[in-house]
Structure formats: structure tokens, C-alpha cells
Amino acid sequence: MSFIALMILVGYEARWVYPEIRAYFSQTGNLTGQQLATRSRVYLQEVQTELLVSSPPAQDPPFLLTRLELAYGLFDVAVYRQTYSCVEPSLAQLDRLMSRLAQGEVDEVSAVRNLLAPIQCLTMIEMSQSDLRGEAINEFADDTRRHQVVLTFASLVIFLLGLVFWWRHECQLRRTRRATLQTLEWMEHAMRDPLTGVGNRSALHQDVLAADKQSHGLLLVDIDYFKQYNDTLGHPRGDEMLCRLSALIDEALNHEASLYRLGGDEFAALLPCGNRKELAHYCEGVIERVHQVAFEHPAHPDQKPVTLSLGAVCFVAGDTDFSLVYEAADKALYHVKASGRDGWKMADCKSCTSRSVCGAKGSSERRILARDLGKKALEERT
Numbered sequence: 001m002s003f004i005a006l007m008i009l010v011g012y013e014a015r016w017v018y019p020e021i022r023a024y025f026s027q028t029g030n031l032t033g034q035q036l037a038t039r040s041r042v043y044l045q046e047v048q049t050e051l052l053v054s055s056p057p058a059q060d061p062p063f064l065l066t067r068l069e070l071a072y073g074l075f076d077v078a079v080y081r082q083t084y085s086c087v088e089p090s091l092a093q094l095d096r097l098m099s100r101l102a103q104g105e106v107d108e109v110s111a112v113r114n115l116l117a118p119i120q121c122l123t124m125i126e127m128s129q130s131d132l133r134g135e136a137i138n139e140f141a142d143d144t145r146r147h148q149v150v151l152t153f154a155s156l157v158i159f160l161l162g163l164v165f166w167w168r169h170e171c172q173l174r175r176t177r178r179a180t181l182q183t184l185e186w187m188e189h190a191m192r193d194p195l196t197g198v199g200n201r202s203a204l205h206q207d208v209l210a211a212d213k214q215s216h217g218l219l220l221v222d223i224d225y226f227k228q229y230n231d232t233l234g235h236p237r238g239d240e241m242l243c244r245l246s247a248l249i250d251e252a253l254n255h256e257a258s259l260y261r262l263g264g265d266e267f268a269a270l271l272p273c274g275n276r277k278e279l280a281h282y283c284e285g286v287i288e289r290v291h292q293v294a295f296e297h298p299a300h301p302d303q304k305p306v307t308l309s310l311g312a313v314c315f316v317a318g319d320t321d322f323s324l325v326y327e328a329a330d331k332a333l334y335h336v337k338a339s340g341r342d343g344w345k346m347a348d349c350k351s352c353t354s355r356s357v358c359g360a361k362g363s364s365e366r367r368i369l370a371r372d373l374g375k376k377a378l379e380e381r382t
């Protein structure tokens with residue numbers, strides 16, 4: 001918009017400047033016109049003076065004639081003839097005077113008298129030319145002033161247009177920036193569990209997709225008998241416990257894992273882990289830490305403090321269908337739950353790893369398996 005206005009202004013100025021300057025300089029041509037008349041008058045006056053001062057003239061007739069011819073030549077201009085009525089008679093008079101002077105038929109006094117009319121005509125031409133020039137200059141000055149005003153206002157308009165454009169652009173930029181930030185904020189909210197502040201299920205899937213092709217460990221953690229905890233102490237205390245446990249799991253995993261709440265009382269942890277042994281170490285660490293802290297659980301069927309059940313699996317991110325990985329970890333968790341809870345199990349998921357990352361089984365895993373055997377034996381006996 002500003003650019004278009006600027007172009008219009010430039011066009012306008014170019015349209016004005018060129019003819020106006022031309023007009024001005026053509027008027028300065030009047031200076032030459034005036035000068036011709038002046039020069040011619042000076043020659044005539046020199047002849048007049050010569051005739052008046054010295055009688056007989058000190059200069060010989062050819063000198064006077066040359067002066068008169070010069071005066072005639074400068075006087076005999078087409079523009080003068082067309083513009084001023086006194087030119088034709090004056091030139092005729094000069095012509096007559098020159099021929100009479102050449103023949104020596106004229107006395108000084110009548111010659112001087114004959115020069116008066118041409119001199120008067122030339123003086124009038126000088127004054128007229130001077131007036132014309134003055135008018136042209138005044139007109140040019142008026143035009144210049146007028147155009148300066150136009151130029152000033154146009155520049156002001158362009159400046160204001162530029163300002164408006166800049167302001168609108170700035171507002172647009174701010175709106176876009178705000179919208180982007182809001183979108184990012186919403187995305188961030190959409191990926192977070194509002195209660196514990198850890199990521200949610202969508203965040204887990206996104207992080208798995210974004211993870212580099214390295215060996216990772218997935219831990220699924222579920223609180224045991226949380227329904228009873230809620231029923232006894234109330235949901236606000238249950239919420240509090242969820243927050244405490246998410247912090248505790250994070251701490252037990254040395255803050256190296258990304259933590260997620262998948263819903264209800266189930267958490268997931270994703271962490272880089274080279275082999276099963278390392279993952280087993282992490283699982284053991286979580287179980288031990290919750291034992292150490294021993295959060296009170298007034299309704300635990302086994303009269304224990306709060307306990308956790310863990311299912312874990314090793315996988316190579318990017319190489320495996322994550323749903324298979326999750327299913328394997330979930331099965332392991334289910335197995336722990338079914339085996340009496342308060343323990344961990346690592347899934348032996350062959351399809352989850354393209355590289356051999358499997359190591360030794362964890363002690364808790366062994367403990368669960370032992371408990372399974374015990375349960376089976378008990379069932380067989382009853």
C-alpha cells in the first residue's frame with residue numbers, strides 16, 4: 001500500500017518536475033532576449049553620443065555605420081517583430097538612417113533625433129522582457145511552493161501508511177506468536193497428567209516414536225489394592241498417594257526415566273537400558289524403595305504398607321511394534337498381580353528385541369516364580 005502510494009508520488013513529481021523545469025529554463029531564454037535589446041540599445045546610444053558630443057563626429061562614418069549595423073542586427077529578431085509593434089517602424093527608420101548616413105545626407109541633430117524612437121522601442125522591449133522573466137520566476141516559485149506542500153503531505157501520508165502497515169504487521173505477528181504459544185501450551189497440557197504432572201499415555205506413545213534406535217526398558221507400575229486405599233482413606237488421600245508414588249518412582253529410577261500415568265493407579269516408565277540385568281536392577285530398586293518408605297495402607301489385605309506390582313520389558317525403540325512391547329509388559333504385570341502382587345516380572349519378549357539384550361532374571365522375578373510354585377502346590381493339596 002505504502003509502496004503504491006510512493007510510486008504514485010514519484011510519478012506525480014516526475015510528471016511535474018520535467019515540464020516545470022523546462023518551462024523555467026525556456027523563460028531564462030528571455031534573459032538572452034533582454035540582453036540582445038540591451039546590447040542593441042547600447043550601440044545606438046554610443047552612436048547618439050558620438051553624434052552629440054563631437055561635431056563633426058570624431059569617428060568616421062564607417063565606424064558609426066558599423067555600430068548601427070550591429071545594433072540593427074541585434075534588433076532585427078523575429079520574436080521582437082512578432083511581439084512588439086514598435087519594432088518594424090524602428091527598424092525601417094534605422095535602415096533609412098544608415099543609407100542616408102552612408103551617402104552623407106544627414107546632419108547630426110536629425111540623426112540623433114532619428115535614433116530616439118528605436119532606442120525607446122528597445123528600452124520598452126528590455127522592460128517587457130524583464131517583466132516576463134520576473135513573472136516566469138514568480139510562477140515557478142509559486143509552483144515550487146505548491147509542489148513542496150503536496151510533497152510534504154504525500155510524504156506524511158506515506159509515512160502514516162507505513163506506520164499503519166508496520167503496526168498491523170506487528171499485531172499479526174504477535175497474534176500468530178500468541179496462537180502458537182497457546183497451541184504449544186495446549187499440546188503440553190494434552191500430554192500431561194493434571195494430577196501428578198507426569199506425561200500421559202499419548203506422551204508415552206509420542207516419546208517412543210521419537211526415541212532413538214537404542215535399547216530401552218518399559219516398566220508398568222500398578223498400585224496394589226488401591227481401591228481399598230481409596231475406600232478407607234478417601235479419594236483426596238488417594239490422589240496424594242498417587243503424587244507421592246510418582247515422585248518416588250522417579251527417584252528410585254535415579255531421575256533417568258520418563259514417567260507417565262496411564263490412568264487410574266497405573267504408571268509407566270521409559271528409560272534407556274542396555275540389557276535385562278540393568279532393567280532388573282531398576283525394577284528391584286523401585287520395589288525396595290517403596291518398601292523402605294512404607295506408606296501406610298490401612299486396608300491392605302496382607303497387612304502391608306503400600307506395595308507396587310511391576311511388569312517390565314526390554315525393547316529396541318523403532319525396531320518393534322510398541323503395542324507388542326506394551327502387551328508383553330502388561331502380561332508380566334498381570335502375572336505379578338495374579339501371583340500375589342508386591343513384586344516385579346520381566347517379560348521374555350523375543351519379538352520385542354531385534355538385538356540380544358536379554359540377561360539374567362531378577363531376584364524378585366525369581367521370588368514371584370517361587371511364589372507361583374508354592375501357590376500351585378497349595379492348590380494341588382486343597
Ligand SMILES: Nc1nc2c(ncn2[C@@H]2O[C@H](COP(=O)(O)OP(=O)(O)OP(=O)(O)O)[C@@H](O)[C@H]2O)c(=O)[nH]1
Nearest residue numbers: 222223224225226227228230235236238239264265
Ligand atoms: N484417588 C484416586 N483414585 C483413582 C483415580 N483414578 C482411579 N482411581 C481409583 O483407583 C482404583 C483402581 O482400582 P483397581 O483398578 O480395581 O485396582 P486395585 O484396587 O489397585 O487392585 P489391584 O490393582 O488388583 O491390586 C479404583 O478404585 C479407582 O477409583 C484418581 O485419579 N484418584
